[in-house]
Amino acid sequence: MNSSPRFCCQCGSAELRRGRPAGDSHERLLCTACGHVLYDNPRVIAGCLVEHQGRYLLCRRAIEPRLGYWTLPAGFMENGESAEQAALRETWEESGVRARILAPYSIFNATTVNQVYLIFRAELIEIAADAGVETLERRFFAPDELPWAELAYPSIQQILERRLHEQAQGQHGLYFGTAEAGQLHPLG
Numbered sequence: 001m002n003s004s005p006r007f008c009c010q011c012g013s014a015e016l017r018r019g020r021p022a023g024d025s026h027e028r029l030l031c032t033a034c035g036h037v038l039y040d041n042p043r044v045i046a047g048c049l050v051e052h053q054g055r056y057l058l059c060r061r062a063i064e065p066r067l068g069y070w071t072l073p074a075g076f077m078e079n080g081e082s083a084e085q086a087a088l089r090e091t092w093e094e095s096g097v098r099a100r101i102l103a104p105y106s107i108f109n110a111t112t113v114n115q116v117y118l119i120f121r122a123e124l125i126e127i128a129a130d131a132g133v134e135t136l137e138r139r140f141f142a143p144d145e146l147p148w149a150e151l152a153y154p155s156i157q158q159i160l161e162r163r164l165h166e167q168a169q170g171q172h173g174l175y176f177g178t179a180e181a182g183q184l185h186p187l188g
């Protein structure tokens with residue numbers, strides 16, 4: 001959840017109040033000193049499903065939430081970078097794996113935490129370094145080795161289940177959905 005700012009980012013005033021600017025559909029945090037509107041919008045998380053010889057890269061989280069559980073390498077986009085760059089950077093930082101993007105794979109909304117996830121399919125270039133400080137362990141799992149009971153989030157399970165199904169069918173799709181609904185919808 002994004003925390004609410006206490007000071008105006010334009011003028012530094014602490015005189016903030018909630019209100020609806022003229023013509024706006026939502027209540028915002030407004031600076032009564034300078035009139036600046038402090039927008040608070042969803043954040044984008046980018047990550048990769050990295051494949052190598054039919055195996056899938058997962059990272060075991062060294063941080064809360066879901067410490068000790070397995071997830072895809074992913075994290076918040078930084079200003080000035082593309083979604084693809086963010087996905088590859090997060091993969092590198094969390095797993096020490098260099099990868100190449102193949103295609104967008106899963107777009108899903110986590111509306112309770114104001115986040116949008118963009119997950120790309122990627123292929124391994126090289127395992128170049130140790131896993132980062134946010135990762136206890138990184139591993140490429142064969143389909144029959146995947147740690148289903150120790151996955152960090154239902155959305156990770158859905159992505160892996162979909163990918164295994166596709167792999168068996170020899171297909172690649174693009175999916176979107178919501179983390180809360182626990183469903184992914186094929187785009188035609």
Ligand SMILES: [Zn+2]
Pocket residue numbers: 008009010011012013031032033034035036
């Ligand atoms: Zn201000």
